[in-house]
Amino acid sequence: MHHNKLLHRIKDSASMKLNDTVKIFEKNGKNIINLTIGQPDLDLELEIKEKLIQAVKMSYSHYTNKQGVVKLREKILEWNEIDNKYDISNVIVTPGAKYAIYTLLKSILNHGDEVIIFKPYWVSYIDMVNLCGGKPIIVECNDDFTINFDDLKKKINSRTKAMIINNPNNPSGNILSIEDMVKLNKICIDSNLYLISDEIYSTIVFSKFKSFLQLEGKRSSHIIAINGVSKSIACTGLRIGYIIADKDVVSNFLKVHQHIATCAGSLEQKALSLISKEQYAIIHNKHKQIYKKRRNLIVNRINGKSKIHIPEGTFYMLLNIGDEFNSSLEFSNYLINNYGIALVPGEAYGIDNWVRISFATSEEKLRNFIEIINGENLLCVK
Numbered sequence: 001m002h003h004n005k006l007l008h009r010i011k012d013s014a015s016m017k018l019n020d021t022v023k024i025f026e027k028n029g030k031n032i033i034n035l036t037i038g039q040p041d042l043d044l045e046l047e048i049k050e051k052l053i054q055a056v057k058m059s060y061s062h063y064t065n066k067q068g069v070v071k072l073r074e075k076i077l078e079w080n081e082i083d084n085k086y087d088i089s090n091v092i093v094t095p096g097a098k099y100a101i102y103t104l105l106k107s108i109l110n111h112g113d114e115v116i117i118f119k120p121y122w123v124s125y126i127d128m129v130n131l132c133g134g135k136p137i138i139v140e141c142n143d144d145f146t147i148n149f150d151d152l153k154k155k156i157n158s159r160t161k162a163m164i165i166n167n168p169n170n171p172s173g174n175i176l177s178i179e180d181m182v183k184l185n186k187i188c189i190d191s192n193l194y195l196i197s198d199e200i201y202s203t204i205v206f207s208k209f210k211s212f213l214q215l216e217g218k219r220s221s222h223i224i225a226i227n228g229v230s231k232s233i234a235c236t237g238l239r240i241g242y243i244i245a246d247k248d249v250v251s252n253f254l255k256v257h258q259h260i261a262t263c264a265g266s267l268e269q270k271a272l273s274l275i276s277k278e279q280y281a282i283i284h285n286k287h288k289q290i291y292k293k294r295r296n297l298i299v300n301r302i303n304g305k306s307k308i309h310i311p312e313g314t315f316y317m318l319l320n321i322g323d324e325f326n327s328s329l330e331f332s333n334y335l336i337n338n339y340g341i342a343l344v345p346g347e348a349y350g351i352d353n354w355v356r357i358s359f360a361t362s363e364e365k366l367r368n369f370i371e372i373i374n375g376e377n378l379l380c381v382k
């Protein structure tokens with residue numbers, strides 16, 4: 001049997017390989033400080049549990065409107081504080097943000113269209129573009145992981161169709177400055193590109209954050225925002241994401257969506273639609289404070305021998321591999337084999353001098369990690 005040739009473009013990710021190693025260690029009874037996890041460790045909040053039960057009691061188990069439950073779309077506009085520029089016809093509820101990005105790419109890309117992806121990148125972007133027959137074009141970053149606009153300008157040509165921006169960024173934790181957002185917006189208008197803004201970490205922010213949807217001025221038809229509840233309220237398994245975009249984008253997205261997912265899960269949609277704007281804010285603010293405390297714990301306790309990049313958002317932080325290792329994979333393997341610490345090699349994000357720490361894990365584990373790292377000379381950055 002012959003499979004889809006596009007699958008040849010999908011590479012096994014370094015983080016997957018590392019996860020396999022973690023599993024083997026754990027199976028052999030070794031205690032691993034696993035800081036690779038990309039999902040909140042926090043429990044489902046009581047209010048959400050109650051709303052889910054309420055949705056079950058309402059027997060809300062049938063297909064919904066393909067665009068999503070109206071009340072939830074209204075809530076989504078309120079969460080994003082953009083209701084004067086967009087209305088519910090601009091919103092589609094999806095089974096997760098990942099699905100939203102893939103279906104969007106499916107609906108906008110023709111074979112060979114180029115899509116700009118910025119380093120450090122979330123690895124799925126590359127594979128999604130490849131699977132949709134597009135060509136990922138990688139733009140370098142500056143030393144502080146901000147956008148290298150000189151490189152960006154060199155990479156745009158007549159085949160470029162879109163750019164994908166992740167703000168706040170996984171893995172660097174950077175938040176785009178307003179100046180950079182304005183510049184990116186102008187480049188997309190001038191070159192007629194879609195600006196796809198993945199804002200899945202938009203509520204986990206420790207300094208000022210603005211969505212592309214909230215930029216001053218009149219609404220831009222090329223801006224497409226993606227978001228969801230996986231990270232904001234620790235509901236990765238509910239599989240609820242959404243897209244907010246111009247009506248043309250929405251109608252083309254729905255052409256694909258209706259034949260693939262039909263709609264997002266009805267119980268989850270109903271439950272979330274029953275949560276007030278205030279309740280939603282209380283939950284994500286509570287979670288943000290937890291992540292902030294953990295971030296500060298690492299930043300304040302890790303000693304000067306280790307070079308870290310302090311995040312402005314997300315629950316990730318980058319740690320430099322220092323001078324003694326040739327690659328992030330070599331460094332990760334060293335840490336797991338000698339100290340039982342699992343971190344994702346930066347190679348997975350296009351930055352081979354760094355590894356990613358996830359602090360979506362207990363303070364106790366983070367304290368153990370810091371203790372080990374602080375006692376270790378190999379992280380010395382000259």
Ligand code: PLP
Pocket residue numbers: 038095096097098099122166170198200227228229230236240241
């Ligand atoms: N976008 C980024 C940058 C992510 O890191 C992740 C998950 O790790 C997602 C999207 C996926 O979100 P969802 O769970 O809503 O599909």
